[in-house]
Each structure stands twice: as C-alpha cells, then as structure tokens.
Amino acid sequence: MKWSPRVQTPLVWGGHLLAAAAFAWPLFAPAVPAKAQGAVPFVALALAPLAAVTLVFVLDGSVRSAKVLALLGTLTAVGAAVRVVGTGVGGIEAVFVLLILAGRAYGARFGFLLGVFVILLSSTLQGGFGPWTPFQMFACGWVGAGAGLLPRLRGARSKLAEIAMLAGYGVLASYAFGLIMNFWYWPFAVGTGAGISYEPGASLGENLGSFLLYSLITSTASWDTLRAITTVIGLAVAGPAVLAALRRAKLPRDALR
C-alpha cells in the first residue's frame, strides 16, 4: 500500500511518539490513578511492539523500490552478522558504525529501517526475541535516523568535518542509547525496596537520581563508554571509505518516500 503523505506523516510521527511514551513509562506512572498504576508497565510493554508494527506497516510502501530494498537487505545482513559475532564481546557493538554511516549516506528513514531490521534479523538468527526486542529496534532505529538528520556540510575540509561530526554524534548516540534502554527497564531490573528502586510516589528529582545511579553502574560507565570508543575508532578508521562506498550506489533522491 502506498500512503499519501497526508496520512503517512502523522502516522509515522504517531508511531515514534507512541514508542517514546513506552520508553518513558516510569515518568507517566505517577500521573495515573493509584489503582491503575500496576498496569502501566504492562501497557508500556504492549505499546512498544504495537508502535514497531505500526511504523513498519506504514513505512513498508517506502521500501518498494528494488534498489532501496536490496541495499536495506544486504546491509541488514551485515549489521545482524556483526551483532551476532559481537555478542560474545559484550558492548563492543560495531553495529553503530554501520547504522550511523548508512543513515548519513541514505537518509533518516533508511537509517531507521536499517536499525529496526538489524535487530529483527539478529533476533531471528539467535532466537532472542523478548519484550525487549521492540525497544532495541527503536533505540537502534533512532541512532540510524539521527545520523540522517545531521546537517549537510560545505567547505574545503568538509570530508574531515563530516567524520568529526559523525564521531561526535556517535559518542552522544552511544550514551543516549544506553540511557533510554536502561530507563524503561530499570524498574524491572531492580524491583522494589532497594535504594535505587523506582518509586511511583516519589518526586521526579528523587527518581531521576536513583535512575542515574542505576544507569551509571549498569552501563554508562562500562558498556556505553566502550561502545562510544569503538564507534569513534570505527568511524575514524573506515568512515570516509565506507561512506564513499555507500554513496557510489546511488539511490534515487526520492527513493524513500
């Protein structure tokens, strides 16, 4: 089905907002009447796959051009293979390098879909589906999409500047990825009754403090930092040549509408 932009655009943004709400559920729980609070996490877990299916459904018409589809397919294979191979090495996820470069070369929508499909395929390969899968899809998709939204650069040293900008974005994305993935999961991971537990009744500041401590010891200081370093090194070493390789396969400008 080919959607008209008047229908597609609100649906796409609606899907992203729905997913963002699912990630941020601990913020919303206090606003819900006390009796319904227990249901909030389950609603969030149900919302995320719903948002993912909505978005893939709405964007599916965009991947009907043979070239886009084939590039998306083969790059998904590379990403999934890198992710599967990288499982044993923990947070060293070279996938970010691919997501950022592909998002940069082919645009935000391509980057988003690549992120979603890489998670989908690697989860299929490993049999690793779970409630966390839709969250991973969005977080990775957003990393790719963000790279596609970075500004165009002009000027004599634009190639160097582009890699520097992507590397900066890579660091930001690595930490942001860790933070949002921790946020929705934090109440499940710690449970109630510990010092850093999520307390629906407590103030926002208190909860954020607890969350930051949780995130710091969970991944920010370790995996996320490692991922940021890997991403920067990967972009610096292979960035220019890989970008050139990707750009040599010209996608029609309106290929992803």
Add this chain to the structure above:
Amino acid sequence: MFRFRAAPLRHAAILAVGFIVVRVLYRILFHGVDGSGAVLLDLPVVRLPAPFAHVTMLGPITSGGLWDSVESALPIAAVIFAFGAINACIDLSKLFARGARGGPLRGAARTLVIAWATVPALGDAVRQVSLARKLRGSRGAAALLVPLLERTVERAVAIAAAMEVRGFGAQRSVDAGTATPIEFRNVVLAYGACADAADAGPGAPVEGWTLAVEEFVVPAGRLVLVSGPTGSGKSTMLHALSGLHTHFDDGELHGSARVGGIDRRTVPPRETAGFVGVVLQNPRIGFASETVADEIGFAPTARGVVASIVSARVAEAAARVGVTALLGRDIRALSAGEATLVAIAAALVERPRILLVDEPLADLDAEARLRIRALLDSLAHEHGVCVVVAEHRVGELAAVADARFDIRDGRVARIPTGAQLEPADEADAASGDRAANGTTGEARLEARGIHVVLGGRVAVDEASLDLCAGEIVALTGPNGAGKSSLLLALALPKAAGAVRVSGTDVARLRRRSRRAAVALVPEASDDLLCATSTEEECRRADREAAAASGTTRARFLAFLGAEDGTTTAARLLASHPRDLSTGERRCLAIAIQLAADASVLLIDEPTRGLDARARSLVAAALRTAAGEGRAVAIATHDHGFARELAERTIGMRNGRLGAGALRTAVRS
C-alpha cells in the same frame, strides 16, 4: 514454521539466571536485602550526598532479604525463559518468505529474505577479504571493512537490478504489441550530468562517454550476438534494451528506441517484465530467494499470481532449461553453470517474447558452455523468441547466431553475415612478443614437499617447484586442481614443506620481510583495494611496505604506459580505484602487491573476467615485472594466455604438479 532448537532455550535460561543474580547484586549494593531472618553480613549503611541523598547503600544482608529479592525476580525470569521457549519452537525466517509473496508487509519481508540469504555468504566474503588483507600486509580495520562493504553494495545493486527486470514493484504490466520485438534507430546512449567521477556507480563510464546505435532491429525467432571488449558498452547496450539504462543506471537515451512497440524511455523495466526476460551478468550475486524454485518463480510471484499457477510455471520453465532436478536446492549450493541455467529459467518463466542475456559463458567449463549454446539456439529457432546475447567469446556462439553486432569506438555496428568471425579474444592479446628475458637459471624460489590439506581433502600433494629470476611460469589445470592452494602455500607458508626465497625460509620471515620476498595477487584482486582514490591507494601501499614514497604510483603508471604528468595519468590517479577498468584495476593490484619489491610475484587467475585488451595490459605488466629480474608465476585455466606469456608451463591435477616443475628439468 515450527521446529525445535535448543540454543534459544539455553540462551534464555542463562539470561533468566543472570537477571536474578544481577537483581540480588543491585539490592545488596543499594540496601535492599535487610529483611527478616538471620543477619549474614552486617555491612554499614552508607548515605550518599545530595542530589542522591535519598539513596542508601550497602546495609546488613539477611537470609530473608536475599530470599525476598530472589523471589521478587522470579516472575520476570520466568517471562524471559518463556520467551526462550517460544523462540526455540518458532522459526520466524519461514514467515519472511511467506510475507514476501504478498500482503501489506511484503517490502519488509522481502528485505528480510534478502538479508537472510546474504548472511551465510558474508562468512565467505570475510574469509576472502581477510586473506587479501593479510597478503597485502595491512592490519587496519579499514582494509577489512571497506572491501566487505563494497562487496555488499555490489550485491545489493545486482539483486535490485535482477528484481527490477522481473517486475518487482510494478504498478501495472504493459503488454507487447505485435510489432517487431526490438527496433532501435539512431539511438545514442550516454550517462547524464550527475555521473561525475565521485558519484558514479561501480564501473560506470565517466562523463562524455557515449554509445551510438544507428540501427539495431531484431525480429522474432532470431538470435543476435553483441560483441566487443570489456568496458566497450555491451552491458550498457543490453541495459538500454531492458530499460535498466534509463530507469536504473541513471543513463540517458536519445533517439527512437522501441521494444515490443513500446517506447523504452517511458516504460520502466518492471512494467515490461511480462514480455522481456533478462539474464544479467554474473547472475549468482543477484539471486534474491532462498531456493531454486522460489528464484525461478520470482516474477509471477511478484505479480501476485496464485501459488499453484506459479509452481506450474516454475516446473515448465525448469523443464525447458533442464534444471528440474535442482528445484528443491538451496540457491547458494549451485555451481556457476547451474546458476546461469537457473537464471535463464527465471527469465523464461513468464514466457517472454524477448530474451536478453549478458555474458552467459563467463567462468563456465566447456560442457556447460555447450549446453547453454544449445538452449539459446532452440529458444530462438524453435520457440520463436527474440534472443540478444552479449558475449566476448564470439567463436562459441557464432555458429548459432543469425546476426552479429560489434562495439568498437563507441559505435554498435552490424557485421555483414558471412564475414569472417575473427576470434576477438585472441586477436590483440598476442601482440606482445614472448618474454624477452631468457631464463637466467638462478633459482629465486625453491619450494620442497608442499602439502596442503583442506577440509580433509588433499589440495596440494607433496609439490616441489623452482622459480627462476626473470622467468614467467604458468600453472595450469582444471578448477579444483590445487593451483590456488599451492600459490597461497608459497606466499604464506604454514603447511608441511619448505619454501625458500633466495635461500631464506619464508615461514620464518616477519610480515614486512615476507612481502619483500613473495607477493601474491589473489583471484578476487579487488579485495585489496580500500582507499577512495587511486593516488591514496598507492600512497597507502608505499606506507605499508615502507617503500620510498611514489614507488607504487610510478609502477602503476608504468604498467599502463601512462607518463606521470599527462592527463591520462591524472585521470587514473584521481579516480576511485573501483571506477578504473577491470584491466587497470588488476594492474593496480599487482603494483600494490609489488610495493615491497618482492623478488617473487605470484598471480592467481590474472585474466579472470578480462577481455583481449585488458589481458594484453596485464600481460605487459607481468613482462615488466619479470624484466626487472623477478620470478613470476601465474595460475590460470586460460591456456592461450599461458602459452603466449610463459616460458614454462606446469600442469597440475588433483593436487599434483606435472613435469617441468624443478630447475633441473628446465636445463635438460
């Protein structure tokens, strides 16, 4: 869709236990285990400063507290395990193939089918690329990632083109009239303004390139041959007929171009898939399905034909081509000849009036070539299909062709029937004289008792070989004879046996000095390339080999006979390495591998995929290398090339070297 796999279950069990352990650790660290029961460890309570004043750390650990935290984690651990159980039983990949056949998610599902089929091929690609990297002596991630990505993009473009010509994504289907199948008059093909060097696709001709077609008219039931050297525009001509040139490669077409009575410029390939069947060059990398049957049935499936009719059509096309036995086969398990036959079947499944075939004989053995010739013959002359074949092996198809067009200097010209069909392949390659430098007899490389076992099979059986300074030696033999394995064992010795270069044991040499002794150009020589310009590629090679700056650049230009400072040289150096022609690219690979000034140069299949002109380019480069006093050995199944270039030809069969491998044999 349902099957059982233990791995996901095991994975989930580990994850679930890990979840419980981590939760207990969090709670111990953050004062969450001081419940009822005996106190196991009385840690002091630590209160954090603002802004974390509400958080307390550590505190006493009690047995009841520990149990509580384990118990509270159990429901979620159970959920994790349950998902593992579901994962273990459901195989989602089967759903991809089903979803790709139609429905609202077919784009996503087709993407995943392609991805699923690409993953296993990646393993091979990684192995080959990392071997090339090792041979080049690079260590960086770029030398691995860039060729891998180039291969990926190349595959993606091939898949996309193959799907496009089979009607993927068509909004409508156009029927051919009863008009002449192909009618091109006063046509000029070009690449548009957007094709500047940095932006052009792999191998795309540069701006200013044109191909003139005065008259190209093919009635039904004829077989027409389009010949010409690599890079002359055979594929462009075929792409112009299929519509890929204007609708996929961003090319331009001027003049009157009618296919089935339809203006080729206005109708994209996907809409004419019903009556134009296309077999693209190297069809294997463009396969988009998992099984042979799915691949052959791709076109009707993409059109939304019901499954039962699709399978009837597939059976019919397979029978016509003679690949019925292959239908259930995994698409990746096909040999090169089988792959070409399957691609022809896939192009015939819609019973096209026109069939366009690009280089069907490339990389095939004699038997497969005969089979394909007979098939094309019968399609044209018995079934009335209009067949156009692009091929530089003119001799093989000339007997069945009704007309022949040749591409020279940017023109497609008809060659009068009855004219002598000169074997274009051998024509100008033989121009150079045989290697001028006679064997000096000084042995550069001495290999003794090389024994290589690959996957339980003996690939090289106790081979001993001498290579002398200034000579060119050819290793010939059928595919799988062990030629490549032997060359690899000479360049990176680790198997049984000894390899000495000028008296030094190569196995003991470190990376750099090994490269100064032996250089090997692998068969997939493009895997050696990883820079964004030829100039940079040469500089990189100098750096890696610790050679004087400019060495590789000078050697590369000398191979191509381009003087530094000329516009030709400037164009070569500024191009992206992959935009060079195939012959130029192979010369670049040889120059890169010679950066450390190796005294022994080994080249695996130097003429693979090259036409006559490119072959003479490579032949000249090899003569230059030998003329500098190097020992040069090539492994090839191109007997003509071996005969014309080598002073010594050694046959190889089943891992054993034939006569003439040792120096004493040379003298006698």
